[in-house]
Amino acid sequence: MxxxxxxxxxxxxxxxxxxxxxxxxxxxxxxxxxxxxxxxxxxxxxxxxxxxxxxxxxxxxxxxxxxxxxxxxxxxxxxxxxxxxxxxxxxxxxxxxxxxxxxxxxxxxxxxxxxxxxxxxxxxxxxxxxxxxxxxxxxxxxxxxxxxxxxxxxxxxxxxxxxxxxxxxxxxxxxxxxxxxxxxxxxxxxxxxxxxxxxxxxxxxxxxxxxxxxxxxxxxxxxxxxxxxxxGFIGSPSMNFVAARRLDGGLLAAPGVAGEPVPGPEVAAPSGDVVLGIRPQHVQIVAGDTHRVDMIEALGGVSYIHLVAPSGEKLVAEQHQDATARAGDRVAVRFDPSKAFLFTADAAGRRLR
Incomplete structure (x- = not known):
């Protein structure tokens, strides 16, 4: 051996x-x-x-x-x-x-x-x-x-x-x-x-x-x-990270991806500041005007839409189709909480489960 x-x-x-x-x-x-x-x-x-x-x-x-x-x-x-x-x-x-x-x-x-x-x-x-x-x-x-x-x-x-x-x-x-x-x-x-x-x-x-x-x-x-x-290291493109706050009742305030509190991932964690992680394939672009399209990577079978949130945070959304948005357009986003991750907001960035 x-x-x-x-x-x-x-x-x-x-x-x-x-x-x-x-x-x-x-x-x-x-x-x-x-x-x-x-x-x-x-x-x-x-x-x-x-x-x-x-x-x-x-x-x-x-x-x-x-x-x-x-x-x-x-x-x-x-x-x-x-x-x-x-x-x-x-x-x-x-x-x-x-x-x-x-x-x-x-x-x-x-x-x-x-x-x-x-x-x-x-x-x-x-x-x-x-x-x-x-x-x-x-x-x-x-x-x-x-x-x-x-x-x-x-x-x-x-x-x-x-x-x-x-x-x-x-x-x-x-x-x-x-x-x-x-x-x-x-x-x-x-x-x-x-x-x-x-x-x-x-x-x-x-x-x-x-x-x-x-x-x-x-x-x-x-x-x-x-x-x-x-x-953030495993996966391409990298996971999106946005600042968030866990509220009572399991709601999540995350201005980078939602204008009002939304249901967060089900984790055994107290209320307080956290970091929300969402992979690009789980970010969906919808009609709205909260996010600015910064750049588009059109690769044929897949497109990566680079977005800037009202908070200034940057996001990447993955689309398995030709992108219809153009740089400078205004859109909104949504995500599936069951596909998201929560991490501590400190330097260690420990996963909350």
């Missing part, structure tokens, strides 16, 4: 603590994605698993082994970086087999493993090409193939698609998902792109400022976020 267990892991650079007591279990064969904004510590945490960053305190286990202080070469991991890092003077086959060649594996064994990796990644026609004759997506597949031939216990991916254009990113997401299904290995993947996280992951780890905010399956995080940060 080759799962990964992090126990109270801390990383400091001098006096600066960038990873703050992380506890996490990645099960054998699981595809786990670390996601979060730039500077949240996701790449540092991945490099600690790889052994490329020393662990200040805590333990890192891979399978049954404590590898906290083991060399990267002794951890049974293979890492795919954002940059392809291919040797320009070597062929695809030579690049993929170079690691095994350096560790003294027999030539016949190397050839067999390279051939198998090429079959999995559909690289057979390209084995004799040099990297300069490959597209960006093909180069990234070669980098992944180089990891496959090593037969690691755990694959680590550090934002491997960020250098590719939009079409290639979609193509490579499909390739990586298919690869995981075929070889069934444990994979940990770092990205700042929550769409990649949602489409690839068995488990998502949402990080902020070196701490784990929430861990769960993609749709569990989407439908049941623990706090305002997770609710």
């Amino acid at each position: 080759s799962g990964v267990v992090l126990s109270n892991v801390v990383k400091r650079f001098g006096e600066v603590e960038v990873i703050r007591g992380v506890d996490l279990t990645v099960d054998h064969g699981e595809f786990c994605v670390f996601v979060g904004p730039s500077g949240c510590g996701k790449s540092t945490l991945l490099r600690m698993v790889a052994g490329l960053e020393a662990t200040t305190s805590g333990t890192v286990r891979i399978g049954s082994r404590d590898v906290t202080h083991a060399d990267p070469s002794d951890r049974g991991v293979a890492m795919v970086f954002q940059t392809y890092a291919l040797y320009p003077h070597m062929t695809v086959a030579e690049n993929m087999g170079f690691g095994l060649k350096m560790t003294g594996h027999p030539r016949q064994e190397i050839a067999a493993k390279v051939a198998e990796a090429a079959r999995i990644l559909k690289l057979e026609p390209l084995l004799q090409r040099k990297p300069k004759a490959l597209s960006g997506g093909q180069r990234q597949r070669v980098a992944i193939g180089r990891a496959i031939v090593r037969g690691p216990d755990v694959f680590l991916f550090d934002e491997p698609l960020s250098n590719l254009d939009a079409e290639l990113r979609v193509e490579m997401r499909v390739e990586i998902a298919r690869l995981h299904r075929e070889i069934g290995a444990t994979m940990i993947y770092v990205t700042h792109d929550q769409v990649e996280a949602m489409t690839l992951a068995d488990k998502i780890v949402v990080l902020r400022a070196g701490r784990i905010e929430q861990v769960g399956k993609p749709l569990d995080l989407y439908h049941d976020p623990d706090n305002r940060f997770v609710a």
Whole structure:
């Protein structure tokens, strides 16, 4: 079994603590994605698993082994970086087999493993090409193939698609998902792109400022976020947040979306200031003159209507049709309270349930 267990892991650079007591279990064969904004510590945490960053305190286990202080070469991991890092003077086959060649594996064994990796990644026609004759997506597949031939216990991916254009990113997401299904290995993947996280992951780890905010399956995080940060980070476009006040009798005063108090989500929370969260697909545009249309993103199958409320707060409404409103128009909005969320109004933004 080759799962990964992090126990109270801390990383400091001098006096600066960038990873703050992380506890996490990645099960054998699981595809786990670390996601979060730039500077949240996701790449540092991945490099600690790889052994490329020393662990200040805590333990890192891979399978049954404590590898906290083991060399990267002794951890049974293979890492795919954002940059392809291919040797320009070597062929695809030579690049993929170079690691095994350096560790003294027999030539016949190397050839067999390279051939198998090429079959999995559909690289057979390209084995004799040099990297300069490959597209960006093909180069990234070669980098992944180089990891496959090593037969690691755990694959680590550090934002491997960020250098590719939009079409290639979609193509490579499909390739990586298919690869995981075929070889069934444990994979940990770092990205700042929550769409990649949602489409690839068995488990998502949402990080902020070196701490784990929430861990769960993609749709569990989407439908049941623990706090305002997770609710806003998971989902595209982001959830709308407006200031509100919970009144006696379960009514909600939310000037950003309603001119008068409306029924709020059913939660066990006292009266007082809260933040109302509504996803764009649950905001409906109706006749009225309370909100100004600021901008429209017409994407063909879907349109995103950007609105400004009387309070100055901004909202996005999603329409699965061509938008009839135009920038500068006046409209009104309504929402389904059963689809809304309530959060505390303080900095923690804790979900009210």
